[in-house]
Amino acid sequence: MSERTILLTGVNGQVGFELARTLQGLGRVVAVDRSRLDLGDLDQVRRVVREVKPALIVNPAAYTAVDKAESDVEAAMRANGEAPGVLAEEAKRLGAALVHYSTDYVFDGTKESAYVEDDAVNPQNIYGKSKLAGEQAIAASGCDHLIFRTSWVYGARGKNFLLTMLRLGAERDELSVVADQIGAPTWSVTIAALTANVLAQAVAGDDGWWAQKSGVYHLTAGGSTSWHGFAQAIFALSASEKKPEVKPIPASAYPTPAKRPANSRMSNRKLLDTFGLQAPDWQEALRLSLADR
Template sequence: MTATCRILLTGARGQVGWELRRTLASLGEVVALDSRTLNLADADAVRRTVREIAPAIIVNPAAHTAVDKAESEQDLAHAVNAIAPGILAEEAARLDALLVHYSTDYVFNGSGDRPWCEDDACDPLNVYGASKLAGERAIAASSCRHLIFRTSWVYGARGSNFLLTMRRLMRERPELKIVADQIGAPTWCRDLAEATALILSQVSACGFDQWGVYHMSNGGETSWHGFAEAIQALDEFDETCAPSRLLPIPSSDYPTPARRPLNSRLNNDRLAQVFGLRLQDWRAALALCMDER
């Protein structure tokens, strides 16, 4: 990777994008765009922007991530999560650029209790998962060099996520009912960004040819209720605030417009085998994230 390498980063104000803007800076010139400067729902704007910037690498963490809203905003979710990645892939192929894209555990139906492998059959339960899967397939159908990183339960110290929501609600309500039968790995956006930068350094330094899909999540597993308990245990409450009681409930007691998979475990062995990387355990990552705040 040379200092003159130009990297186009989308979603620069999002959780993962904000971290990537910093981790990618050592790899080249980062052209960081957000929803105000690049509307991914505008296919012509996406194509025009890539051609104007002519990057060597495109990193696309941007997405329509409002899972429940996607049920009523199917066209928008498809435009951002499926059509836009396909255009980025087509333009990457034209430029002989590398495309890095982020996807989700929601491409699976959540059956069983075995961690999902990259080659397992996809069967999304909701519009969000279906749109992300369509984006993956559009990228795979192109001839561009690409890395697709599927991750799960992303959170960070900024933006809108489970961690920040729980910290607020734990100060506002005496009791919280938290789903306890959906299992996955909370994943810190900084770990995703740092791993991405390390991988990009590797693939530029040798004749790498193992393009495709990789699972990338923090180690271990828990439920949303377990995640909430860990947040509460690490949080600091002053003497005027009694922490909420956290009550475990089944998904059936918390109906949402979009169905969620019960099993969101991801098998990260391929990432370790190819790149020698494993993200740290989710509890260690959470502690670091909360220490920062």
């Protein structure tokens, strides 16, 4: 039997970097960065998939500059909306499956409780609209797929809230952080580990596994907090001796080009019921991530 080939995009990103490690053992991983596969170049996307001929495509690559997307609409929609559709079309043509990552920003944040997968989507910014377009293009293709919606992603690489707080905390005695937006800070390692666990089940499953499991799943850390609470926890758990004072402010005091949802909480119940997997609480994951530093 020939070895299963897995095409992994965005290998230098927060989640892609971790996936390159957790996917080991599930097949031959062909990991590509933006220089090899740029989601902004749809012809290149199609060409690379046809060259690699994967049995599985895992796509954590994305246009992630949320505020910049408000003025860079075409690029955001191409990378997050059109490119996933191309990957899905090519997967369908090959008889391959696609794993893709989406966001809490597909919701408007007005629900009082945690969002479930079937709740109405209503993105409030271009980034959210582009990610929703990607979800819809994948579903329309008819390919076997898993779409994991996650939130507030952080890790040891790239640009994220954790690294920003650690940098600013070393420079300043006082920080003002938004306290009226709620979500689940989710470690990139958690996302990669749970993805690999799901795909291990796919490898061990029967021929009907993908047909039964295809769809959208929420995948975030357990529990929830505000950005202010997240910042407080970062400094409480950090080994740094310098601990800045973290003051709560409303989102209205920190205007950004892109509107953020007030409630980004998403229920992981479907993930647990379908795959038997449960993400760690956000505080435990944060403790582990800081222990790695």
